[in-house]
Amino acid sequence: MLKRLRENKSSQGTLLISPTLVFMVGLLIIPLILTLIISFGKRSADGNVIYTFGLHNYIRILGISSDCPGGQAICFDPLYANILWRSLTLAFNSTVLVIALAYPLAYFIARAHPMKRNTFLFMVLVPLWTNFVIRVYAWMMLLRTQGVINSLLGWLAGLVGLHFTPLEMLYTPGAVLVGMVYEFLPFMILPIFTSLEKIDNSLYEAAADLGANPIRTFFRVTLPLSMPGVVAGTILVFIPVMGTFIVSDLLGGKQVILIGNLIQRQFLDARDPTFGSAASLILMAMTLIVTFFYTRKFGFGEEIVAA
Amino acid sequence: MSEFTVELRDVVKRFPTPEGGEVFAVNHVTLQIRNGEFFSMLGSSGCGKTTSLRMVAGFEWPTEGEVYIEGRAMGHTPPFKRPVNTVFQNYALFQHMTVYQNVAFGLEMEGAGKQEIARRVGHALEMVQMTGMERRYPKQMSGGQQQRIALARAIVKTPNVLLLDEPLGALDLKLRKEMQLELKALQQKLGITFVYVTHDQEEALTMSDRIAVMSQGKVMQMGTPVEIYERPNCKFVADFIGTSNFMEGGVKSLENGRASVFVPILNAEVTGYAAENVSVGDEVAISIRPEKIRLADKAGLTQNCFEGTVVTTSYIGSDTRLHVDINGLTLKVWEQNKISSLDPAAYYTVGQKVWLTLFPENTLVLPKD
Ligand SMILES: Nc1ncnc2c1ncn2[C@@H]1O[C@H](COP(=O)(O)OP(=O)(O)OP(=O)(O)O)[C@@H](O)[C@H]1O
Ligand SMILES: [Mg+2]
Numbered sequence: 283m284l285k286r287l288r289e290n291k292s293s294q295g296t297l298l299i300s301p302t303l304v305f306m307v308g309l310l311i312i313p314l315i316l317t318l319i320i321s322f323g324k325r326s327a328d329g330n331v332i333y334t335f336g337l338h339n340y341i342r343i344l345g346i347s348s349d350c351p352g353g354q355a356i357c358f359d360p361l362y363a364n365i366l367w368r369s370l371t372l373a374f375n376s377t378v379l380v381i382a383l384a385y386p387l388a389y390f391i392a393r394a395h396p397m398k399r400n401t402f403l404f405m406v407l408v409p410l411w412t413n414f415v416i417r418v419y420a421w422m423m424l425l426r427t428q429g430v431i432n433s434l435l436g437w438l439a440g441l442v443g444l445h446f447t448p449l450e451m452l453y454t455p456g457a458v459l460v461g462m463v464y465e466f467l468p469f470m471i472l473p474i475f476t477s478l479e480k481i482d483n484s485l486y487e488a489a490a491d492l493g494a495n496p497i498r499t500f501f502r503v504t505l506p507l508s509m510p511g512v513v514a515g516t517i518l519v520f521i522p523v524m525g526t527f528i529v530s531d532l533l534g535g536k537q538v539i540l541i542g543n544l545i546q547r548q549f550l551d552a553r554d555p556t557f558g559s560a561a562s563l564i565l566m567a568m569t570l571i572v573t574f575f576y577t578r579k580f581g582f583g584e585e586i587v588a589a
Numbered sequence: 590m591s592e593f594t595v596e597l598r599d600v601v602k603r604f605p606t607p608e609g610g611e612v613f614a615v616n617h618v619t620l621q622i623r624n625g626e627f628f629s630m631l632g633s634s635g636c637g638k639t640t641s642l643r644m645v646a647g648f649e650w651p652t653e654g655e656v657y658i659e660g661r662a663m664g665h666t667p668p669f670k671r672p673v674n675t676v677f678q679n680y681a682l683f684q685h686m687t688v689y690q691n692v693a694f695g696l697e698m699e700g701a702g703k704q705e706i707a708r709r710v711g712h713a714l715e716m717v718q719m720t721g722m723e724r725r726y727p728k729q730m731s732g733g734q735q736q737r738i739a740l741a742r743a744i745v746k747t748p749n750v751l752l753l754d755e756p757l758g759a760l761d762l763k764l765r766k767e768m769q770l771e772l773k774a775l776q777q778k779l780g781i782t783f784v785y786v787t788h789d790q791e792e793a794l795t796m797s798d799r800i801a802v803m804s805q806g807k808v809m810q811m812g813t814p815v816e817i818y819e820r821p822n823c824k825f826v827a828d829f830i831g832t833s834n835f836m837e838g839g840v841k842s843l844e845n846g847r848a849s850v851f852v853p854i855l856n857a858e859v860t861g862y863a864a865e866n867v868s869v870g871d872e873v874a875i876s877i878r879p880e881k882i883r884l885a886d887k888a889g890l891t892q893n894c895f896e897g898t899v900v901t902t903s904y905i906g907s908d909t910r911l912h913v914d915i916n917g918l919t920l921k922v923w924e925q926n927k928i929s930s931l932d933p934a935a936y937y938t939v940g941q942k943v944w945l946t947l948f949p950e951n952t953l954v955l956p957k958d
Contacts, residue, residue: 487648488681490668492695492746502694506685 321559329553339560362544362561369541370568372455373523376462380519381512383463384470388511389504391471392478403475406468414465418532421461425451425533453535461529466522470515477511478504513580517573524569541565593657594750594782595622595645595673600654602640602806614640616806617654622784622799624749627776629785629793632803633829638786641803642752645784647671659749669698673750674743678758680735682727688714688738689723695746713745716775733764744775750782757792769796790830794818802826822864824955827876834882834920836875840954843869848954850875854918859893861952874957879910879921881951884937885944893947899937911937913945920945 287293321339324332343362350357391402409417424430432448439446451457481504489499527542534540541561548558602615615637622628630638643649644656647668656663658671674695683691692710701709714720717737727735736756743751756772757765773796776783787793793800794814801811802825810817810826821827824835838852838859848863850873859875867873888894897915904926911922922945928935937943 482679482681484677484679484681485683487646487668488675488677488683488742489694490648491646491673491675492742493669493698494694495667495669498698503683507683 317559317562320556321563323556325554325556329555331555339557340564342557343560343564365539365541365544366564366568368455368538369524369565370572372459372462372538372540373520376459376466376523377516377520379459379463380467380470381516384467384474384515385508385512388471388474388478391475392481403472406471410468415528415532417465418461418529421457421464422452422532425457425460427452452533453537455534455538457533458530458538458540461533462523462526465526465529466519469518469522470512473514473518474508474511477508477514481507509580513577516576520572520576521569525565592623593621594624594626594659595628595784596620596657597641597644598655598657600641600644600651600656602637602644602649603652613637613806615644615651618803618806618808620801620808620811622750622782625780625782627773627783627785627796627798629787629797629800630803631787631790631793631800633788636803637806638788638803639754642675642754642784642786645750646673646675646752672748673752674746674748675752675754676739676743676756678755680727680739682735682738682742684727686726687723688719688725688727688730691727691738692742692745695742699746709745710741713741716744716778717741732759733768736760736768740772740775744779744781747779748781750784751776752784752786754786755788756785757787765792772796794830802829804829820862820864821876821953821955822866823958824874824876825958827874827953827955831878832921833876833878836918837957838873838875840867840869840871840873843867847949848873850954854916855895856916857895859947859952860949861947861954862950863954864956866956867954872957874955876953876955877920877947877951879923880908880925881948882920882922883946883948884911884913884922884924885946886937886941888944889946893949893952895945895947897943897945899939899941899943902937902939904936909936913943915945 287297319333320331322333322335322337324334324336324338326332343366345359345361345363347357347359348355349359387406391399391406394402422429426432427448427450429452431451436446436448485503485507486499489503490496494502525542527540527546530538530540530543531546541564545558545561545565548554548561552558597618597620600615600618601613603611604614606612618637618641620641630641632638640649644651645658647663647666647670650665658673663671683694686694689710692713693706696706696709710723711720714722717740719734719737719741722730722734722738727738730738736759740756753772757768760768769792772783785793785796794817797814799811799813800817802809802817804825810822812820817826817830821830821833827833828835836852836854836859838850840848840863841851841858842849843863846863847860848867849858849860851858852875861875861877883889888896895915897913897920900912900914900919902909902911906926908923908925911924913920913922924937930936
């Protein structure tokens with residue numbers, strides 16, 4: 283047995299990947315298949331799954347309803363479609379905002395003196411040492427009607443003698459957006475920083491030497507060479523923003539329900555795992571489709587840039 | 590326009606050190622580079638060649654002094670506004686652009702039209718014999734090919750001055766020799782000024798019209814290859830370029846550029862060419878090249894002629910290289926094998942008594958540094 287293993291390269295390979303394989307099959311593939319099976323099922327009255335085969339859960343998510351107010355046989359109920367659309371636009375907006383904030387920061391860190399660079403990177407990472415939920419709670423403290431920001435504004439208004447009505451910031455789509463951007467900013471800064479740092483200084487000099495001013499150098503040299511970082515960061519940010527429910531739960535309340543919240547409620551409150559499973563798979567499909575088209579358009583760029 | 594394409598006037602560049610001090614990368618350098626000249630800066634590692642070149646390109650600014658290009662003081666003019674182009678040692682090609690896009694980059698920045706760009710890129714690639722490579726990416730080419738693209742990218746803008754920082758440093762010896770010839774031919778064809786940085790003295794001697802020999806941020810000597818080799822102006826240059834024998838002594842007399850130097854180890858006076866800044870009473874270094882020592886098996890002139898013993902010989906075909914001992918001073922002597930012979934008696938042997946003649950015109954009296 284051992285001897286055969288020593289001589290056979292392909293069984294060596296199998297042995298090497300087997301821990302990963304067991305992990306992937308046991309914790310990814312099998313649960314995924316189970317989710318798929320459950321999503322075709324029906325909820326029993328006591329919240330259990332009745333295994334049947336039907337597309338009713340998917341039809342329901344897409345908003346095709348037979349329970350119409352006007353008495354028609356079939357009509358469109360936008361409830362879940364709205365949630366999907368809201369999740370998608372929020373993920374898109376968050377990602378764009380995160381890129382806009384992360385890029386200048388990453389650029390600044392990459393161009394900083396090597397001694398200071400580590401300090402800055404450390405500062406980017408520090409928030410990640412605090413629990414995710416605690417960080418979201420901190421935003422609640424800031425945004426509440428009696429929160430830090432409103433108190434501060436009220437105090438400032440008092441100083442100049444103005445009347446101040448506290449701003450309603452918590453439980454708005456804006457609050458969710460701010461929370462998402464804050465939570466996922468480091469995941470964009472780091473890959474962009476890495477790809478910027480890889481750009482040799484002599485390339486900036488070569489561009490200048492050939493007559494490019496700093497702005498043109500940025501758009502012709504810096505930006506294209508750092509695109510792999512932006513792409514990687516986008517994937518790292520877009521996917522979790524699509525699925526997270528904690529941020530929208532705490533900062534959006536009942537106002538901002540995302541697909542993550544929908545799924546969570548199906549399993550915990552509504553006790554309909556079949557509908558929850560279908561929603562999960564829809565989320566997965568949406569994420570995959572967006573990522574697929576995104577990487578097709580921008581590529582990973584790695585084959586050219588990888589040093 | 591000024592007679593000089595590039596001029597450095599009393600340029601100093603200091604860098605701060607991590608310890609809080611300062612280093613002189615370039616220490617009061619004055620250089621005048623003529624129009625159309627192949628000018629080399631030669632020196633060992635860390636002598637300030639790259640820093641000098643970078644100040645011409647505009648990547649660094651002098652701490653003191655001024656750089657002039659075509660008669661204009663450059664001050665803090667940024668690189669993209671200077672009429673010079675650079676070939677970088679690591680080529681610095683844009684990896685995300687094809688060869689064509691790389692070469693076209695500089696022309697696009699000038700705002701040239703599409704057709705003009707196509708024509709000039711084609712011409713530049715032809716000059717470096719890289720026609721047909723337009724659609725490749727730099728990663729898909731050998732080091733030598735990348736070198737040529739870097740060259741094409743710089744010359745496509747038809748600058749008056751091309752700055753080259755050890756452009757052949759990364760190539761193997763054979764390719765380097767080929768490229769030396771090609772670069773020289775290209776320079777003559779384009780008729781533009783090349784400022785060439787190298788630490789390879791052979792490269793500098795074969796390619797340059799003039800050379801500046803640098804050491805520790807200073808220019809030690811500036812001149813044609815012949816001047817630098819035949820008339821070094823100090824011990825450093827004589828030692829750095831080619832091979833030399835050195836003896837120490839004190840100047841006794843000086844007349845018509847000839848110095849008489851008493852050399853204690855020989856217990857005799859040696860006469861030779863005095864370098865400019867040598868005066869009577871100076872402690873000097875006498876320098877003579879191994880191929881310029883006359884070797885004979887009997888006594889010759891009385892002046893500058895010394896008896897010695899052959900310590901080692903090595904036959905290398907064109908020459909025989911000997912070490913000859915005179916009173917404990919070992920001199921290198923290279924004898925050209927002008928006559929073909931199989932007779933061992935035609936060659937010097939170890940232990941043989943010989944007489945060395947140091948002709949005054951071959952003997953240089955140089956300031957010690
Ligand atoms: N940016 C910098 N900061 C600090 N010191 C520097 C800097 N650039 C160069 N130096 C120092 O200046 C001196 C001259 O450097 P330079 O690069 O000009 O040498 P060089 O002659 O080109 O050497 P090499 O043949 O090794 O390339 C060196 O002592 C170097 O350490
Ligand atoms: Mg250098």
